[in-house]
Amino acid sequence: MKSKGDTMGNRKNKKTKTLPKGLVLRGKTYWINYSMNGQSYCQSSKTEDLDIAKEILEKLHAKIALDKWHPEEVKAKEVSFDELCEEFGVYAVGRIKSWDRSFSSIVRQLQKQFKDYLLSDFSTKGVEQYQSALIAQGLAVATINKRLMVLKLLIAKAVAWKMCPRELLLDVRDVKTLGGANKRLRFLSKVEQDALIEACDAHVKPIVQTALATGMRKGEILGLKWDKVDLRHNLIFLDTSKNGERREVPVSDSLKAILQSITRHITIPYVFHDGKGRYGDVKKSWHSALLRAEVHGYSKCDYQSSVQNSGTCPLCNSEILTRKGIKDFKFHDLRHTFASHLVMAGIDLATVAALLGHKDIKMTLRYAHLAPSHKKNALQKLDAYYTEKEAIPDPNSCKIYTSEKVELTANAKNS
Known part of the structure; x- marks a missing residue:
C-alpha cells in the first residue's frame, strides 16, 4: 500500500508538471527561474495567481530576448x-x-x-x-x-x-474591445427595391440587379470577368471571396437574361465596364439613384403595403404620399436585402449561409428574426403532438387476451 506521504508527493509532482518552464510554486507564491548572459536567477513573482505569474514570466523573457538580440539598436533610436x-x-x-x-x-x-x-x-x-x-x-x-x-x-x-x-x-x-457591437441590418422592402431599380442609370442598373439576385459584394461584382460566368450551367465562380475560399454563385433565370443582354467588349474581360476598363467605383451614380427613387404608398407610419398614389393609410389614417429618396442605405445593404428576402420567403438559414458564402452560421443568424412564421409553425406542430389522443384499448379485448394467455399457459403445463 502507498503511504499518505507518497500520495501527497505524487500530487505535488503532478501539480508541478502542469506549470510552464521557469515557474516554481513555493508555498502559495510563484517564483520565476531565468537565465541571462550565462547566469541563472530566481525571483518572486509576488503573486499567487498562475495567470499573472505566466504574464510576468512572458514579459521578462521578452525583455531578456530583446536585450540579447538588439540592445544597441533599440536603445539608440x-x-x-x-x-x-x-x-x-x-x-x-x-x-x-x-x-x-x-x-x-x-x-x-x-x-x-x-x-x-x-x-x-x-x-x-x-x-x-x-x-x-x-x-x-x-x-x-x-x-x-x-x-x-x-x-x-x-x-x-x-x-x-x-x-x-x-x-x-x-x-x-490588455485593452479590451467593447461589448454589444451594433450589427447593422438595413434592407429594402419590395416597393423600395422596385423604386431603386427604376431610378438607376442604364450602366448601374445591371450591377444593382446582380447584387439583389446573388448577394455578391460590390468588389466581387465590379471585378467579375466573363471567363468566370458560366451561363450554360447557370453559375458564377468567385476564386477569391472575402473569406479566402472559392465560391460558386447560382444564376437565376432573371439574372441570366440580364447578363445575356450585356454586350461583351472584345478587349475588356470585365462584365461591367466603362468602355476603357473595369469600373473603379459607382458611388456617384449610386447616390444619384438613391436620391431619385420615388417610393409610392408611403405614409407617416411608414405603411408600404399599398402602391396607391392617393387615399388614406389604413393604419394611421394619414394621406398616402410618394416619398422622394431612399435614406440610410448603402450598397452593401443590397446583400442584406438579398438574404432578408430569402429568409422571409421561407428559405432555411443553412441554405442562406451557403448562398452568402458564410463560413460560420452565426453570421447568418442575424436574419433569423425575419422568419417568425417558421417558429409559429413549429409550435403549432408541437401543440398538435400534445393534443393528439392516443388510442385507448378496449377493456373487453384485454380480458379476452388475458384469459387466452392463462389458458395457453395451463395447456403448456399439462403437456
Whole structure:
C-alpha cells in the first residue's frame, strides 16, 4: 500500500508538471527561474495567481530576448508611431485585401491621432483614454473596436520588426474591445427595391440587379470577368471571396437574361465596364439613384403595403404620399436585402449561409428574426403532438387476451 506521504508527493509532482518552464510554486507564491548572459536567477513573482505569474514570466523573457538580440539598436533610436504607419503602408499593399478600401483610412486616422507619439509612449492607460474619447464622440461600437484592432495589429508588427519590446504589445492587448457591437441590418422592402431599380442609370442598373439576385459584394461584382460566368450551367465562380475560399454563385433565370443582354467588349474581360476598363467605383451614380427613387404608398407610419398614389393609410389614417429618396442605405445593404428576402420567403438559414458564402452560421443568424412564421409553425406542430389522443384499448379485448394467455399457459403445463 502507498503511504499518505507518497500520495501527497505524487500530487505535488503532478501539480508541478502542469506549470510552464521557469515557474516554481513555493508555498502559495510563484517564483520565476531565468537565465541571462550565462547566469541563472530566481525571483518572486509576488503573486499567487498562475495567470499573472505566466504574464510576468512572458514579459521578462521578452525583455531578456530583446536585450540579447538588439540592445544597441533599440536603445539608440526611439521609433515614432508615424514611422511605423509609413512602413506598414508599404508592407500592406498587395498583402491586405481591404487595404485600399477601408484599412488604409483607419491607419490614417490613427496616424493623425498619435502623430507626436513615440512607440514607447503607448500604455494600457493611454489606449483606454483614446477608447473613451471615441465613445464620447458617439461613434458606433463596431467602429471603435475596429480602430482598436488595427492599432493592436500595428504594434504587433512593430514588435515583429524589432521596433519596440514585446512587453509593449502585452500592454496594448490588455485593452479590451467593447461589448454589444451594433450589427447593422438595413434592407429594402419590395416597393423600395422596385423604386431603386427604376431610378438607376442604364450602366448601374445591371450591377444593382446582380447584387439583389446573388448577394455578391460590390468588389466581387465590379471585378467579375466573363471567363468566370458560366451561363450554360447557370453559375458564377468567385476564386477569391472575402473569406479566402472559392465560391460558386447560382444564376437565376432573371439574372441570366440580364447578363445575356450585356454586350461583351472584345478587349475588356470585365462584365461591367466603362468602355476603357473595369469600373473603379459607382458611388456617384449610386447616390444619384438613391436620391431619385420615388417610393409610392408611403405614409407617416411608414405603411408600404399599398402602391396607391392617393387615399388614406389604413393604419394611421394619414394621406398616402410618394416619398422622394431612399435614406440610410448603402450598397452593401443590397446583400442584406438579398438574404432578408430569402429568409422571409421561407428559405432555411443553412441554405442562406451557403448562398452568402458564410463560413460560420452565426453570421447568418442575424436574419433569423425575419422568419417568425417558421417558429409559429413549429409550435403549432408541437401543440398538435400534445393534443393528439392516443388510442385507448378496449377493456373487453384485454380480458379476452388475458384469459387466452392463462389458458395457453395451463395447456403448456399439462403437456
